[in-house]
Amino acid sequence: MATFDTRLSAVVGAQTASALADHLQIATVGDLLHHYPFRYAQRGDRADLNALQVGEHATVVAQVRAVNRRPMRNRRGTMLNVVVSDDNGSTLDLTFFNQPWQARYLKVGRWGLFAGKVTEFRGRRQLNGPDFRMLADDADDQENSDLIEEFAGALIPVYRATGKVATWTIARCMRIALDVLEDPADPLPVNVRRSNSLMGYGEALRAIHRPDSNEVLYAARKRLKWQEAYLLQVTLVRRKAVAATVPATPRRGRQDGILAAFDAALPFRLTDGQVTVGAELAADLSAAHPMHRLLQGDVGSGKTMVSLRAMLQVVDSGGQAVLLAPTEVLATQHHHTICEQLGALARAGQLGAADVATTVALVTGSQGAAARREAAARIADGSAGIVVGTHALLYKGVDFADLGLVVVDEQHRFGVEQRDALRAKADKPPHVLVMTATPIPRTVAMTVYGDLETSRLTELPAGRTPIKTHRVPGGDQRWMNRTWQRVREEVESGHQAYVVCPRIGDDDDESTEDGRRPPLAVMDVAPGLTDGPLSGLRVGILHGRLAADEKDRVMSEYAAGKLDVLVATTVIEVGVNVPNATMMVIMDADRFGVSQLHQLRGRVGRGSAPGLCLLVSEAGDGTPAAERLDAVASTTDGFRLAELDLEQRREGDVLGEAQSGARSHVRLLSLLRDADLIAEARVEAETTVSADPDLVKQPVLAEAVAALVDEERAQYLEKS
Ligand code: ADP
Ligand code: MG
Numbered sequence: 256m257a258t259f260d261t262r263l264s265a266v267v268g269a270q271t272a273s274a275l276a277d278h279l280q281i282a283t284v285g286d287l288l289h290h291y292p293f294r295y296a297q298r299g300d301r302a303d304l305n306a307l308q309v310g311e312h313a314t315v316v317a318q319v320r321a322v323n324r325r326p327m328r329n330r331r332g333t334m335l336n337v338v339v340s341d342d343n344g345s346t347l348d349l350t351f352f353n354q355p356w357q358a359r360y361l362k363v364g365r366w367g368l369f370a371g372k373v374t375e376f377r378g379r380r381q382l383n384g385p386d387f388r389m390l391a392d393d394a395d396d397q398e399n400s401d402l403i404e405e406f407a408g409a410l411i412p413v414y415r416a417t418g419k420v421a422t423w424t425i426a427r428c429m430r431i432a433l434d435v436l437e438d439p440a441d442p443l444p445v446n447v448r449r450s451n452s453l454m455g456y457g458e459a460l461r462a463i464h465r466p467d468s469n470e471v472l473y474a475a476r477k478r479l480k481w482q483e484a485y486l487l488q489v490t491l492v493r494r495k496a497v498a499a500t501v502p503a504t505p506r507r508g509r510q511d512g513i514l515a516a517f518d519a520a521l522p523f524r525l526t527d528g529q530v531t532v533g534a535e536l537a538a539d540l541s542a543a544h545p546m547h548r549l550l551q552g553d554v555g556s557g558k559t560m561v562s563l564r565a566m567l568q569v570v571d572s573g574g575q576a577v578l579l580a581p582t583e584v585l586a587t588q589h590h591h592t593i594c595e596q597l598g599a600l601a602r603a604g605q606l607g608a609a610d611v612a613t614t615v616a617l618v619t620g621s622q623g624a625a626a627r628r629e630a631a632a633r634i635a636d637g638s639a640g641i642v643v644g645t646h647a648l649l650y651k652g653v654d655f656a657d658l659g660l661v662v663v664d665e666q667h668r669f670g671v672e673q674r675d676a677l678r679a680k681a682d683k684p685p686h687v688l689v690m691t692a693t694p695i696p697r698t699v700a701m702t703v704y705g706d707l708e709t710s711r712l713t714e715l716p717a718g719r720t721p722i723k724t725h726r727v728p729g730g731d732q733r734w735m736n737r738t739w740q741r742v743r744e745e746v747e748s749g750h751q752a753y754v755v756c757p758r759i760g761d762d763d764d765e766s767t768e769d770g771r772r773p774p775l776a777v778m779d780v781a782p783g784l785t786d787g788p789l790s791g792l793r794v795g796i797l798h799g800r801l802a803a804d805e806k807d808r809v810m811s812e813y814a815a816g817k818l819d820v821l822v823a824t825t826v827i828e829v830g831v832n833v834p835n836a837t838m839m840v841i842m843d844a845d846r847f848g849v850s851q852l853h854q855l856r857g858r859v860g861r862g863s864a865p866g867l868c869l870l871v872s873e874a875g876d877g878t879p880a881a882e883r884l885d886a887v888a889s890t891t892d893g894f895r896l897a898e899l900d901l902e903q904r905r906e907g908d909v910l911g912e913a914q915s916g917a918r919s920h921v922r923l924l925s926l927l928r929d930a931d932l933i934a935e936a937r938v939e940a941e942t943t944v945s946a947d948p949d950l951v952k953q954p955v956l957a958e959a960v961a962a963l964v965d966e967e968r969a970q971y972l973e974k975s
Contacts, residue, residue, distance in 0.1 A: 257435040259285025278417045292412035304345040314370040348381035366390045429464045442959040453478040483924040488940035491705035503545035512571030513611040528712045536565040546686035552712030553893045554857030562662045570640035574659025577642040590617040590643040613640030620647045621803035694893035698926040722866035724888040729873040739788035745838045746819045752838040754822045757846040759798045775842045781822040797823040834862030844870035845880035849900040
């Protein structure tokens with residue numbers, strides 16, 4: 256008998272075992288059994304042979320239609336030409352040189368599995384000398400050739416295979432492994448299994464590899480997905496439960512403090528969402544355990560405002576708050592905005608300041624030594640209630656008098672490791688608020704950020720005109736002329752514009768893997784515009800390779816209206832706030848992701864004037880790239896676009912962003928399609944953990960969770 260840990264070499268032949276290890280990283284029985292089929296084929300499949308891509312290694316189920324043997328004209332020998340087809344009627348050619356005996360198995364009317372590299376010859380797709388196995392027909396297979404494969408049911412598992420290990424080899428190993436496998440202990444608690452009608456673990460493994468019917472297969476997949484989702488959720492829920500037992504200093508604020516003074520002077524009303532989220536944050540900060548919350552909201556939804564109010568509550572409690580931005584430009588800008596919004600409330604110690612006032616310190620890598628020393632002193636003695644900086648703050652010797660709250664702006668640029676480093680800066684862990692303008696689909700929030708509480712701001716403050724977006728055919732000169740003309744009009748009416756390019760240019764790498772021309776670059780586009788369609792306008796450039804003080808200078812000139820047009824890379828993607836900028840032209844827009852485009856266009860239309868975004872692309876109508884751009888043009892619903900984005904990425908990439916063993920653990924679960932299942936698993940996980948936090952009554956589950964956490968830790972160490 257074998258268990259998951261049994262080495263495969265003890266179960267299948269040494270040669271096969273080493274091929275599996277070398278080519279598919281499969282070393283144990285457990286590895287093998289968790290290598291699930293990626294699809295199932297059947298005789299009479301509508302496989303659509305036409306969809307095969309030249310160059311791919313394909314395995315198809317097809318029926319032999321014609322067999323033709325003929326001598327080769329130029330060389331000695333014979334060529335065997337076989338035509339196979341699927342139920343769609345599309346056909347594929349198989350050619351065999353000098354293997355006349357193959358004809359013995361390839362009889363017209365029989366079904367087989369054919370594997371090989373897809374090539375093209377005279378406009379027809381073919382497999383050259385493919386490897387194959389015929390499917391057993393009841394009667395005439397008494398000879399029992401090893402070229403005839405017996406599959407348990409009508410559904411033939413097709414495995415991710417390589418040229419070295421064919422899918423039927425894997426299927427055969429599977430059968431052997433399942434025959435010797437001891438029934439595995441089930442990590443899913445009995446009650447979870449029962450209330451969700453889930454089959455046992457061993458049964459599910461058997462069924463996913465050798466299904467008798469589609470119904471059984473569906474049930475097996477459901478059960479195994481449940482296990483993936485549930486283990487992940489138990490891990491996250493437990494992490495959250497542990498975090499909730501860590502002591503933190505409650506920061507309850509006070510009635511007549513700086514927050515009250517700030518609110519009284521606000522020139523607008525908070526949106527309902529801001530009020531609700533504000534109350535959630537206020538309650539979290541008042542608790543004796545650290546807040547750990549994710550705030551999502553589209554650009555301009557008022558997150559920064561909400562976080563500033565939370566920071567003021569901490570200041571009112573005698574503590575300090577730090578706001579971390581992903582770039583110096585943003586940190587500087589946040590500092591500026593916060594000082595402006597606080598007005599006299601940020602001028603403690605100066606003549607005429609209210610006695611509830613505080614000061615706001617800025618720490619950046621590029622500031623001079625004197626400014627730096629002065630800021631550090633105010634942070635250390637506590638007179639700076641609010642500190643703004645970049646992540647660099649974590650690694651520079653900045654000491655806080657009493658750090659109570661860490662606000663992280665734009666999580667997608669900020670790793671979990673940095674969050675941890677910052678938490679180490681206080682005696683007791685501070686409260687943490689993570690803000691992101693990248694809308695996160697519900698399931699991703701539940702998995703990748705599943706150990707955080709989440710809040711959402713779903714409405715924009717009143718008085719905003721939604722931005723209009725259009726796709727512009729980049730290859731068409733008339734359209735481009737019109738585009739630049741439109742920029743001039745915008746500038747003539749007193750507004751400003753951005754032109755965004757995917758690349759900096761100059762000395763960066765121009766080679767592309769896919770044979771397309773390199774994407775347009777700031778360094779080429781900007782001079783082209785000033786010497787051409789935008790001549791006479793004040794055009795600045797901004798990109799990541801400029802020195803920090805140069806970046807600041809350009810950004811503040813643009814903010815002050817001294818530049819009309821800013822040609823930039825995605826450095827402007829996050830948080831840049833120039834309300835007078837009303838138009839954005841995105842060059843080679845198809846080179847950006849959907850969420851990124853949405854994020855970028857959020858830079859315009861931040862004031863009361865309507866915003867316009869033009870997506871310039873050479874992608875032809877009807878191509879997937881053009882369709883993506885049209886989707887961005889058709890909606891401003893960030894959550895809808897995030898889901899679209901998710902559809903186009905691989906699950907592993909999404910999960911990989913979390914520092915989580917999830918990546919290798921999740922095989923079947925789809926964050927997109929299994930949203931409901933994940934939500935149900937979350938509820939079950941919460942019930943399980945609240946009844947039995949240390950999982951003492953569920954040793955098998957505890958062990959599986961521990962394995963997941965170990966793997967996560969290993970990945971973390973690998974990364975750092
Ligand atoms: P985010 O950080 O989500 O992008 P901000 O907090 O920076 O949004 O808000 C964007 C702009 O809207 C800022 O100029 C801010 O002062 C303003 N603002 C915030 N809340 C409101 C509100 N309730 N009503 C009107 N304007 C608001
Ligand atoms: Mg913001």
